[in-house]
Amino acid sequence: MSAAPWWKGAVVYHIYVRSFFDSDGDGHGDLKGVAAKLDYIKDLGVDAIWLSPVHPSPNRDWGYDVSDFEGVHPDYGSMADLEALIDAAHGRGLKVMLDEVLSHTSDEHAWFAASRDGGPDGEKASWYVWAEPADDGTAPNNWLSVFGGPAWAYQPARRQHYHHKFLRQQPKLNWRNPDAKEAAISVLDFWLAKGIDGFRLDVAGTFLHDDALTDNPAVPAAQRTRHHWAHASEMQVHLNDSNLPENIPLLDEIRTRVDGHSDRFVFGEFSEEEERCGAYCTPEDGLHSAYTFVLLHARKLNPQIFRDHFETLARHPGHWPCISFCNHDIMRTATRFGGGEAIARLMLALLLSLKGTTLLYQGEELGLPQAQSLTRIEIRDPVGDLYWPISKGRDGSRTPMPWAPGENLGFSSAKPWLPSAPEHRDLTVAAQAADRNSILAFSKALIALRKASPALTRGEIEMLPAEGQVLAFTRTEGAEQVLCLFNMGPEPAVFAQAGLVGEPVGLPGLIQAKAAAGRAELGPYGVAFIRRP
Template sequence: MTANPLMTEQKKIDNAAIDADWWRGAVIYQIYPRSFQDQDGDGVGDLVGITSRLDYVADLGVDAIWLSPVFTSPMKDFGYDVSNYRDIDPSFGTLEDFDRLVQKAHSLGLKVIIDQVISHSSDKHAWFAESRVSRTNAKADWYVWADAKPDGTPPNNWLSIFGGSAWHWDSRRMQYYLHNFLVSQPDLNFHNPDVQDALLGEMRFWLERGVDGFRLDTVNFYFCSLGLENNPVVKAEDFNASTAPAVNPYNFQEHIYDKSRPENLAFLKRLRALLDEYPGRTTVGEIGDSQHQLELMAQYTSGEDMLHMAYTFDYLGGEFSAAHFHAAIAATEQQAPDGWICLAFSNHDVVRHVSRWAAHGQEAAFTRLAATLILSMRGSVCLYQGEELGLKEAELSFADLVDPYGIEFWPEFKGRDGCRTPMVWQSHAANGGFSIANRTWLPIPAEHLSHAVDLQDKVEGSPLEFYRSMLAFRRAHPALAKGSIELLDTVGNVLAFIRQHGDERLLCVFNMGDSEASYVLPAGLVPTDIGCPGVTAAPVGDKLALEPFAAYLARI
């Protein structure tokens, strides 16, 4: 492979000088490329546009960016259906544009993490085109194929997350192929070592180009059972709609045969071994499994030969309450004491958390508390573009939808378009400064314009400035980034814990409710103010009076 000239100097860095542990406690800013900045005026964001906005991202005080997929794709699932793992889709630009983005990010001190979607490919990928031709060609078993039952129906009862059977009939091979998502997203056969080798080779291509890590889409979907057994019905007490919306029958099964298989562990070790060849690179896995999330997170991130970190849907769904967060933190610490979680309240797949959790209407106070809370918890953090502006979920009409998931389950589930609308940079510019196009790929809600960057930049008390201040505070206190966590007993809707790293010990208390609350300080604790921007309370004696959505952080 030809060396990338823009990365030549990067490769000269002394490996000993690289902080291989930079990811632990890092804050990662997720960029959804279609919606960040459109430079060429076609209504779709692109790499040149992202590069032009990296100074803004660096100024936030984050450590890295995560780019959702920019590979060649027919865009049936907007990049999560890859047809060429080694090239950039023309809608986003070129490989040279990507190289310049990486170079600019590194010059600003930002790491670059890219999405890797390897559980499945597009049906337009050359591998699948060859695989479906016959049952005897060189790539015949690179995808999951199975014969029909004698009556012509699919091999088993497995369901697609996007609706209907997970099996699709192919008339050329006279067999069914597996697709956990869209029909146009056939699942790769990880039981074939040649498939594993090929995918690891695709990842090596990007490591050689200088990326700092991978976000691994649907990391627990890589393997299915070779026996193709029917999934059992989920027990009523185990029913959980965190992986799929409640209206989706996917929730009715316990997915023990179509994903989250034990064979995955050996492959993740192979993947980690590849990353270890490149000092300072990292991995973050997405675990979508409503019944076994924490168990898998523990398996996938514990030790030195698995993933560096992973995220579950514990905080991307569920409720915003002290009881839920206390239970989730306790379970994480108990089941994965040497694992590492990546925390997120919002991303490109879920309703923005201000809309999801702030139905009480106290959005400003809630936004500050949510930022303070996630940046105080143990783990690394993903912030989703626009989160720092306090953006709410966009309300779109059915005619505006492009997400196949939302189109399938409308109107009870409106899909993912509402969290994917373009960034708003300038309140009075066309399309909020995102694009000069007459029409953008998704409309920009009028209510988002009042949250534009230019209305918040350097404005005291704005969500943007609050996030900047809180990120700077986290960076100044290693206990928040890398420290241990000790949960404290509380009453009501108050969450409290101690973060400790070395000699630094911080008390963190949060009123997660929309009414006043109080917290009695544990005996012997003498708090000292440390100027946290999220603090809206102070103790009187041993009692802390907390306004709705108030936070208290102090050294003890």
């Protein structure tokens, strides 16, 4: 029997480079800063690091508008710095993954300049999605940008509109053009040759668009929530500007290219429902793995959300998910689910026990809450600028990593690009490393438990019936089975199962359960891992 690939059940530590650690005192995190903290990362017990985009960018969307796919942003260092980081990580047994944004580019990318300035008959004329205006000069169709307004920008040089699913400065590559598609996929080849172990593909469901530019249908009025009204693009069902079935063979082509280099991994971000995630990543088709925003958008401690998610994925045999509760785009877990240390521990335990490859966002191992004290003048995120005051955007999850007490919480000797969060002053790495009952110690113990257990690492998952606020499931691999119990409520709860026996696993800071006579008693927000004979 062949060994499972390294990524199956791995814990991947997601680093937002600009906010991780500043090595040179310019207020921005950098690659040498990541290298300086590799021993900390290794000590966590994780298997890989995923770096947010490191390429040159005008930073309209903080690196997700790439102007050169084969370079390194000078804020982060040089190509030599990245190569040194790869070597240093590999020397510690850590894999290195890059965040690649191949659906669109910056409007300052040379490809777009050639497409814009070369005219409709130029060499790269159709490398981007261009369209004639409507008869009255308005946008070609009703597609809306995720960031607000029409998803089209008029370009006088071509007397046409170009499509942008996000900011106006992020024109959409035309993956239906074979030369543009090959140029985009070749970006992966370039970095694989540098020793990169894999990729996270940004907005992986948006590579293809409907060539006829058919309007998107509206979300029926009766189904609209406050979320739909606050974010106008969510008032459409995105069937024609993204999520086309033709994405599947295209994603399979990407995986085949990555598989041409041994022992590599490629997973994608899908913004829509679980069906996209499951259908676009199977053993036969699509990427190796993926995640959607279902668990990222959840705001209530509701066991049914997690049951439904895995029951949906189970309809796609062989699908291996990525599991993520927060990242650089999403409010931090501890705050989103109600705040407090008990909830932070509960969600860490759940994150590291669900089936899949775990994506652990920097600071999640510290139980960091969302930074909510940012003012309008401190906001750097274009989403925060657009949606203020109903939202501060994404910067609250992007504030600098708190390393030590003192000025800027040990992140930088200079004024940081975003202020250090006052909410994080008592949760620094230094403070928690000295406390054997800290959330950091708890996180390390959870990761160690996972890695020591074939069931928790690679096992299949079966959701079990449970009463009230209890989420119950088993993870099974070979002869090992672990029963995982989570009380998602503030009151004591009981999980009952005929013949329930087993020994609860003890962890520092874990609220213990009592299991006997077919019952397991769980305290408020209690967690239990029970090894079954």
